[in-house]
Amino acid sequence: MSLSIIVLAAGKGSRMASSKPKVLHEVGNYPMLFHILDTVSSFKNSFVNIVISHSFLDYKDLIISKYNKVTFSIQSQQKGTADAVKSSLTNIKKNPTDYTIVLCGDTPLISKKTIEKSLNKLVKNNLDLCVISMKPENKKNSYGKLKFKENKLIGIIEQSEIKKQDHKDICNSGIMIFKTKRLIENLKLVNNNNRKKEYFLTDLVDIFYKQNFSIDHYVCNFNETLGVNNLIDLSRVNNEFQKIKRRSFLSKGVIMEAPDTVYFSYDTKIAKNVIIQPNVYFGPEVEIKDNVVLRSFSYLDNVKVSQNVLIGPYARIRDGVNIKKNSKIGNFVEIKKSNVDENVKISHLSYIGDSTINSFSNVGAGAITCNYDGKRKNKTIIGKNCFIGSNTSLVAPLKIKNGSIIGAGTVVNKDVPNETVVYRKSELIKKDKKK
Ligand code: UD1
Ligand code: MG
Numbered sequence: 001m002s003l004s005i006i007v008l009a010a011g012k013g014s015r016m017a018s019s020k021p022k023v024l025h026e027v028g029n030y031p032m033l034f035h036i037l038d039t040v041s042s043f044k045n046s047f048v049n050i051v052i053s054h055s056f057l058d059y060k061d062l063i064i065s066k067y068n069k070v071t072f073s074i075q076s077q078q079k080g081t082a083d084a085v086k087s088s089l090t091n092i093k094k095n096p097t098d099y100t101i102v103l104c105g106d107t108p109l110i111s112k113k114t115i116e117k118s119l120n121k122l123v124k125n126n127l128d129l130c131v132i133s134m135k136p137e138n139k140k141n142s143y144g145k146l147k148f149k150e151n152k153l154i155g156i157i158e159q160s161e162i163k164k165q166d167h168k169d170i171c172n173s174g175i176m177i178f179k180t181k182r183l184i185e186n187l188k189l190v191n192n193n194n195r196k197k198e199y200f201l202t203d204l205v206d207i208f209y210k211q212n213f214s215i216d217h218y219v220c221n222f223n224e225t226l227g228v229n230n231l232i233d234l235s236r237v238n239n240e241f242q243k244i245k246r247r248s249f250l251s252k253g254v255i256m257e258a259p260d261t262v263y264f265s266y267d268t269k270i271a272k273n274v275i276i277q278p279n280v281y282f283g284p285e286v287e288i289k290d291n292v293v294l295r296s297f298s299y300l301d302n303v304k305v306s307q308n309v310l311i312g313p314y315a316r317i318r319d320g321v322n323i324k325k326n327s328k329i330g331n332f333v334e335i336k337k338s339n340v341d342e343n344v345k346i347s348h349l350s351y352i353g354d355s356t357i358n359s360f361s362n363v364g365a366g367a368i369t370c371n372y373d374g375k376r377k378n379k380t381i382i383g384k385n386c387f388i389g390s391n392t393s394l395v396a397p398l399k400i401k402n403g404s405i406i407g408a409g410t411v412v413n414k415d416v417p418n419e420t421v422v423y424r425k426s427e428l429i430k431k432d433k434k435k
Contacts, residue, residue, distance in 0.1 A: 009105035023105035080198030143171035173225035
């Protein structure tokens with residue numbers, strides 16, 4: 001069985017109030033379009049064609065850098081979903097396939113399982129068209145409504161064409177699967193005789209019905225089909241995405257007292273027996289190994305954390321940090337682009353930037369790496385078994401070799417050899433009695 005997969009992404013997205021193309025708005029810190037492309041790119045014997053507008057051309061390279069096999073079709077004017085599919089026909093005809101799946105780039109949560117089940121229904125029953133449908137929680141919605149006659153699907157009416165609110169339960173998810181041959185033959189029959197003067201792909205249901213073609217629908221879970229037409233929808237989809245992630249982590253042995261307050265990215269990786277306290281945020285590229293404790297209000301992005309590490313509360317760790325096992329990063333500590341080796345303690349109020357801290361070293365409260373000299377970012381290397389006293393300023397570039405001790409409040413701007421003590425003397429001056 002061969003498949004053409006068309007992803008519609010040329011819509012104006014005017015309801016998003018943003019210059020960024022709608023389908024590149026993010027869910028779980030990942031563009032909606034990428035969610036869909038990840039879902040469909042594992043279908044065997046298939047090719048993916050994305051329908052884009054001229055204004056999307058600037059973003060084409062971004063897509064190709066990640067999905068090098070996808071093809072593009074340009075829809076010159078946004079005249080509706082049927083017109084968008086029409087603009088991809090040249091590419092579809094180049095590789096004639098058995099079936100064509102049309103998906104909307106603004107419906108990112110659809111699962112591969114649902115697409116497979118509806119495709120199976122179409123193949124098993126030799127259908128010409130299978131619509132993926134759903135039952136929205138709220139009957140007042142903007143989705144296209146499925147129309148039935150004697151329990152048989154005969155059409156889809158767009159909300160904009162309904163005179164008064166109609167209480168139809170079953171709506172169109174926006175995803176339709178066709179026999180490719182039927183789609184190609186009938187697309188030209190869609191007209192734009194409607195209020196919006198658009199070519200609706202959904203009109204094909206009525207066109208197929210009138211020719212006695214075999215049509216049906218597959219009802220899936222509504223939450224999978226949440227579509228994004230404005231920023232309120234986007235926050236709702238993000239919310240649903242978080243619920244999916246939380247459920248998945250809880251079922252895999254991640255402990256969360258208040259999961260509703262924890263935010264994950266699309267690629268967050270967390271091993272077993274990890275405790276996440278309330279209000280922790282995971283930006284992209286975070287990987288947490290077993291037995292880590294993340295205390296409240298910590299913010300992590302682009303961080304790898306090994307076993308038995310304690311982080312937070314109120315830690316900010318970002319931009320390429322590796323923390324090795326048994327280390328402790330305490331409250332109000334910020335770490336950026338640094339390597340923290342095993343058994344290191346940075347317990348309170350520090351800034352560590354562009355640094356390497358080797359094993360068994362201790363960084364005292366308020367110690368700061370002064371990594372920026374106004375022009376360049378410079379590196380700090382702290383050896384093994386070092387003790388960095390409280391409130392020290394480590395002026396980079398700087399190397400502090402193994403076993404050295406820096407006394408509290410010292411400004412260190414020279415490299416420190418092994419096993420050396422650097423400290424700032426207290427000056428004791430007698431008071432002048434005459435004054
Ligand atoms: C569409 C469906 C509706 C369904 C809903 C589900 C049609 C006519 N309506 O409505 O039945 O309930 O999705 O979310 O299909 N696009 C283009 N070119 C265009 C117009 C749209 O590429 O000229 C793309 C958009 O980028 C978007 C998708 O097609 O990814 C759907 O378009 P949108 O305008 O969001 O349609 P809805 O009103 O949501
Ligand atoms: Mg939409």
